[in-house]
Amino acid sequence: MTNLTNIRKKISKNWSKHSITRKFRLASSAQLLLIATVALTGFIALEVVRNKTESAMVTSVKIQRLVFEMNKTLAKARRQETDFFSQWSxxxxxxxxxxxVQNHDEQILKVLQIRDELQKLLSSENVSDRLRHSNPELVEYEEKVRHYSDSFRQAVGLVGILGEDQTGVLARADRKSELLLHILQIADEPELIVLYNQMQTLEKEYLLKRSEPEKQSLAKAVVALREAISNSQKLDISQKSQAQRYLGGYELESKELTILDKDIHKISNSFDEQTTNVSNKLLTVATEEVERARHHINLTSMGAAVLLGASAVATVILALAIRNAFQSALEQLEIEQEKSERLLLNVLPKPIADRLKYEPGTIADSFDNVTVLFADIANFTKLSSRISATELVKLLNEIFSSFDWLAMQHGLEKIKTIGDAYMVVGGLPNPRQDHAEAIAEMALDMQQAIIRFNEKYNDTLSIRIGINTGSVVAGVIGTKKFIYDLWGDTVNIASRMESHGIIGGIQVTEATYQHLRDKYWLEKRGLIEVKGKGEMMTYLLKSKISDRHSTENQHGAKTNFSEDYTRIEKSAYL
Structure with missing residues (x-):
């Protein structure tokens, strides 16, 4: 008895020396050992069922991922289709x-490759009967995608009939139009020229919008010009006959244009709905399989708990509680780590975020050649006093979200927004040779984004944009609420280019001009007084040189810049 007491005291003394963590581990191990013999068979059965179920769940998750990827790739192909139809004219x-068209074909090929991967998964042994029965839908999906690809090719062919140089419908209509103009100029009647110009303007509006109102307006303009030719006092009978013949030819080409245009947009109207139904069905079945597998895992876990409870209910419950606690903690830790990772990448560029993980502290890097852009919404103060705070935030969010998307598309780094100001940089943290060109493309696209916003909401918002090129220091400082920021004279001058700019314009410095002058159309603004820098030579970025002729055709002949600038200075300069 004395020996037992001494042994118990010795064990108690040794036990008290252990840390809480060690006690917890020893207790858990002892509990698991107590039930190991009784539950061994149950655990083996549980693992077999669990592995099979988890394998099925993993397969279902893979199917989900592939369907999402397939839909995403198909969406890219549809964007290429949309861009083709909107840009060809x-x-x-x-x-x-x-x-x-080539990019469209590549995306379609990727869709079909993903479909092949899906078909292999649906044929594997880890797939349920319900998923395996989805194979016919997948075959149907492939047929629809191939039919869509063929339809798009057919539509491209129709566009070729419309837009082929020298021989297309548009080219023939232009020739008829030029011959008609020559006859009308002989008459020297302003009314005829005005009606002719109106007809040409309505033709361009139809080509841009492709809608029924523009089509009807163009037809009315043709009728009006025909009546005016018939009533002309200065055209003889032969000239009137020639003019009517040319106008009739132009009208026939215009009608053929509208018929072809209607056929083009009719080809793939039902494709989205058909493919969406098939992909949604696959997603639904895969999601249900994941839930079914999860439910099955839960049921098998409960069965194991009952089996273990036959030997030692209290011990089993405690052991499972410990196990579930650890599992839940690990899963929660993984979830929180993923959330932290996403949040960090929303705040910092990935290279900088990776460095902070392994090299905590201040980060400061010098970059010799980058291009910085500042953009600001004009008359924002007046706007903010006119609408509610909630509407103002929604407006800024929509505009800046479109800018964020543009920055991602052009491979640029958004730095921050301050109120209604937006800052982005090209050439860091990963250096690139075309940083100035990428920023120029971003600036031009930002102007288009504002135009689309105004069209959508019938608004009149405008932005000022300033750009400068040079060296900066970039990095992260501080320990709380840190951001990746830029410092240096280059940044200050870029900000001045925006604040001293013209509403609706893109003002660049001499340094940026030297990078862009060979590929972009820039108009010399001249010397302006810049706070802290004195007089600086600046330029206004208009467009790419390759787009200049197209831009002039759309907007008409431009006035002399110096006269234009005087007018803008009076009304828009801030």
Missing amino acids: IIGFEKAREDY
């Missing part, structure tokens, strides 16, 4: 086919 058929 602007940049020309051959250029549009080169830029968009």
Whole structure:
């Protein structure tokens, strides 16, 4: 008895020396050992069922991922299709086919490759009967995608009939139009020229919008010009006959244009709905399989708990509680780590975030050649006093979200927003040679984004944009609420270019001008007084040189810049 007491005291003494963590581990191990013999068979059965179920769940998750990827890739193909139809009349058929049709075909090929992967998964042994029965839908999906691809090719062919240089419908209509103009100029009647110009303007509006109102307006303009030719006092009978013949030819070409245009947009109208139904069905079945597998895992876990409870209910419950606690903690830790990772990447560039993980502290890097852009919404103070705070935030969010998307598309780094100001940089943290060109493309696209916003909401918002090129220091400082920021004279001058700019314009410095002058159309603004720098030579970025002719055709002949600038200075300069 004495020996037992001494042994118990010795054990108690040794036990008290252990840490809480060690006690917890020893207790858990002892509990698990107590039930190991009784539960061994149950655990083996549980693991077999669990592995099979988890394998099925993993397969279902893979199917989900592939369907999402397939839909995403198909959406990219549809964007290429949309861009082709919206751009061919602007940049020309051959250029549009080169830029968009090849990319469209590549995306379709990727869709079909993903479909092949899906078909292999649906044929594997880890797939349920319900998922395996989805194979016919997948075959149907492939048929629809191939039919869509063929339809798009057919539509491209129709566009070729419309826009082929020299021989297309548009080219023939232009020739008829030029011959008609020559006859009308002989008459020297302003009314005829005005009606002719109105007809040409309505034709361009129809080509831009492709809607029924523009089509009807163009038809009315043709009728009005025909009546005016018939009533002309200065055209003889022969000239009137020639003019009516040319106008009739132009009208026939215009009608053929509208018929072809209607056929083009009719080809793939039902494709989205058909493919969406098939992909949604696959997603629904896969999601249900994941839930079923999870439910099955839960049921098997409960069965194991009952089996273990036959030997030692209290011990089993405690052991499972410990196990579930650890599992839950690990899963929660993984979730929180993923959330932290996403949040960090929303605040910092990935290279900088990776460095902070392994090298905590201040980060400061010098970059010799980058381009900085500042953009600001004009008359924002007046706007903020006119609408509620909630509406103002929604407006800024929509505009800046579109800018964020543009920055991602052009491979640029958004730095921050301050109120209604937006700052982005090219050439860091990963250096690139075309940083100035990328920023120029971003600036031009930002102007287009504002135009689309105004069209959507019938608004009149404008932005000022300033750009400068040079060296900066970039990094992260501080320990709380840190951001990746830029410092240096280059940044200050870029900000001044925006604040001293013109509403609706893109003002750049001499340094940026030297990078862009060979590929972009820039107008010399001249010397301006810049706070802290004195007089600086600045330029206004208009467009790419390759787009200049197209821009002039759309907007008409431009006035002399110096006269334009005087007018803008009076009304828009801040």
